[in-house]
Amino acid sequence: MKVVAESNVSASNAISRVSTAPSPEPLDKGKLASANNANKIASKNTRQASRPLNQQKQTPKRRAQVSNDPSPTAEAIPRACLRQKSLELNTLRQTWHHEVDSLRNTISQHTQTELSLRAEFQHLVIARQAHELAGKDPLEYELFQLNQTVWSLNRRVHKMQKLAGFAKIGTDGERGAEGVERRVVDEAVERIAKKLQLLGCGRDVVVPRIEENSDVGGLLRTVFEDIPEAKDRVGMLRNTLAKFGAGMLVRTFVLAALRDWVFATAFPDYSPRNVKLLEAYRNMILTHDGWNSLHNLEFVAYDSLIDNNDFKEVLVPRRAKELTARLSRALAPLFSDDPVAETWGDGLEVAEERRFRLTEIFETGLHLKASMVRIDQSFEFVIFPPGTSPIRERTSDIDDQGTGYADPEQNGDNWLAASIHLYKIDASSPRDGLKDALVQSRNSVKRSADERTEASLYIKKLLLPKTETVTQDDRQDWISDDEEERRSDKEYEGGKTPSVPQQPPQRRIMLPESEKQHDCPICSRRFAHPRSLQQHSKKVEL
Known part of the structure; x- marks a missing residue:
């Protein structure tokens, strides 16, 4: 440190001597430059001597020179981008114009083609008409x-x-007394009776616990309506089952379903709800043209709806299938532990045949109900318990010969299963002219036995044979078409004489005389059912 201090002192003394020395005479330029250099070196040495040893040397910073003049590079970039975009737009514009011209040419060609095709089509039409008229007499x-x-x-x-x-x-209100509706009733009841005779049932029947609010409970209440207690009705059901068999019981339940689910309903119900405009129309017709005009207009409207193909081919079959499924589910607990087993313990072919019969029965009932709506009469469908003997009932209807109506099937071989009665329609109480003029789709009534005899205009009875038509052994008689085909192939193969197995006699399904045998006109084979004959005929034709 002392050495440094001494050096500093000597340097300062030297500077002072130089500065205080008398000014010499003018020097030349070389001597003056060397003197300035010496002064700079001395100042530099002085600063270095005064700086501490541990202090680093400071690096001089360069100051950036900022120019206010615009850079030529910043202007060139946007100009280049602008020129590029202009070139792209020109290219797209040229492409678009080219495509537009091409589409115009295509449209022009298509227009010319269309005109030529139209002209050719017109020529073909003229040629076809000329060809059709060729050889024909113009007058003809x-x-x-x-x-x-x-x-x-x-x-x-x-x-x-x-x-x-x-x-x-x-205006006599006797539209149903001319015999047309009688014919419809007769044909429908006879068709239902015929289908009921062909109806099969399950093998084993048990009487489970029946709920009062279930479908089978309601049907049982309809069959035994004279018995008020539910447990008594179940006991009567067991007795009927033991005495008459399952077949008669099933047929009775089917008739009860027809009464509750078809005849006692408002089917077909086309009456609108809360339509003020239609109500105003009816009141105007009733006031201006009278009760008969409104009444007849309602019947004509219902006739047009019921005669429509949608009603016959869509609505009725669909409703019949729904009722068949409902009845199959309702009676399933009687034949199987599974409450949803709609086969009733039978095979699929037997169950399918039974569903087909039930659907036909319900379709017939629905068409009969629709025809009963189209008349100025009320009716009643009466169900009788199994084992009811047929009783001749006098009616107020007299035929042309003056003799009372008599059922030709009154004999001791049948049970009375049901009957249908036609009555004069009752006026509303209190009197309502508008209500009486409209079609009453719910025209089924319920009367006592004495009132039926006195007030009936017409009676048609539904009789079923006393013998059990479908039993446990009869299930073997429901042979499928495939089994019949296989058996027939074996019989006719190679001219061999078919061997007839020895089997015990079995009771078969009782058929009407017109349906006992169905012969094939080609191979003379016999079939038990018309459907089997139809399927066999289709196979033979193929």
Whole structure:
């Protein structure tokens, strides 16, 4: 440190001597430059001597020189991008114009093609008409056209007369007393009885615990409506089952389902709900044209709806299938432990055949109910318990010969299963002209036995044979078409004489005389059911 201090002192003394020395005479330029350099070196040495040893040497910083003039590079970049975008737009514009011109040419070509095709089509139509007219007498063709026109006009006039003459229909209220509805009733009841005879049932029948609010409970209440207690009805069910068998019991339940689910309902119900405009129309017709015009108009409207193909081919079959499934589920507990087993313990083929029969029965009942709505009468469908003997009932109806109506099937070989009665329709109480003029779709009534005899206009009885038509052994008689085909192939193969196995005699299904045997016109084979014959005929034709 002392050495440094001494050096500093000597340096300062030297500087002072130089600064305080008298000014010499003017020197030349070389001597003056060397003197300045010496002064700079001395100042530098002085600063280095005064700085501490541990202090680092400071690096001089360069100051960036900022120019206010714009950079040429910053302007060139946007200009290049702008030129690039302009080139791209020009390219797209040229491409678009080219595509537009191409599409215009294509549209023009298509238009010319369409015109040529239209012209060609017109020429073909003219040629076809000329070909059709070739060889025909012009007068004959003109006569044919006139006949078609006359036929269409006659059909239109007939339809207009049918719809326009509703106000001239008789006012005696006896539309169902002319015999047409009687024929419909007779055919429907006989068809139901025939289908019931062909109806099969399950093998084993047990009487489970029956719920009062279930479907089978309601059917049991309908069959034994004279018995008020539920347990007594179940006991009567067991006695009926032991005495008459499962077949008669199932048929009775089917008739009860027809009464509760078809005849006692409002089917077909086309009456609208809360339609103020229709109600205003009806009141105007009732006030202006009278009760008969409104009443007949309602019947004509219902006739047009019921005669429609949608009603016959869609609504009725669908409703019949729903009722068949409902009845199968309701009676399933009687034949199986599984409450949803709709086969009733039978095979699939037997169950399918039974569903087919039930569907036909319900379809017949629905069509009969629809026909009963179209008349100015009320009716009653009466169910009798199994084992009821047929009793001759006098009616107030007299035929042309003056003799009372008598059922030709009254004999001791049948049970009385059900009967249908026609009555005069009762007026509303209190009197309501508008309500009486409308169609009453719920026209099923319930009367006592004495009232039925006195008030019935017509009675049709449904009789079932006393002998059990379908038993446990009869299940073997339901042979599938495939089994019949296999057996027939064995019988006719190679001219061999078929061997007849020895089997004990079995009771078979009782069929009407017209349906006992169905012979094939090609191979003379016999079938027990018409459906089997139809399927066999289709296979033979193929």
